[in-house]
Amino acid sequence: MPTLEQNQELWTDETTWSCAGDDWSRSWGGAAAQWHGSVLPRIRLRCIGQELVNWGTRRVLLDCFSSVVRANSPRVRDRRVARNPCFMSEAESIRRASRLLTP
Numbered sequence: 001m002p003t004l005e006q007n008q009e010l011w012t013d014e015t016t017w018s019c020a021g022d023d024w025s026r027s028w029g030g031a032a033a034q035w036h037g038s039v040l041p042r043i044r045l046r047c048i049g050q051e052l053v054n055w056g057t058r059r060v061l062l063d064c065f066s067s068v069v070r071a072n073s074p075r076v077r078d079r080r081v082a083r084n085p086c087f088m089s090e091a092e093s094i095r096r097a098s099r100l101l102t103p
Contacts, residue, residue: 029081033064037079044071049080053087061085 028034029052040047045068052061061083069075084090 030062046071046076047079048077051082051084053084
């Protein structure tokens with residue numbers, strides 16, 4: 001366990017916390033992805049899949065769509081993660097195509 005001095009040295013650096021605290025969960029793909037991957041199993045739900053998306057950004061995958069099932073479901077499996085850095089481009093393409101279908 002680090003000492004108080006070691007913690008102060010580590011955490012009083014030049015960190016900008018530009019991700020509003022989500023810096024901690026970046027390796028999971030963001031706070032929502034971490035929540036679904038680590039908390040849901042404890043409340044008898046399982047996340048079986050996630051699509052990480054760049055909601056409103058160009059590069060940062062900061063949100064996800066999750067598929068959740070009950071822990072006793074026959075569909076339970078290890079979580080699969082798909083990274084989709086083109087989500088916003090795909091959404092724009094769908095928006096443009098939808099104009100063809102409206103009067």
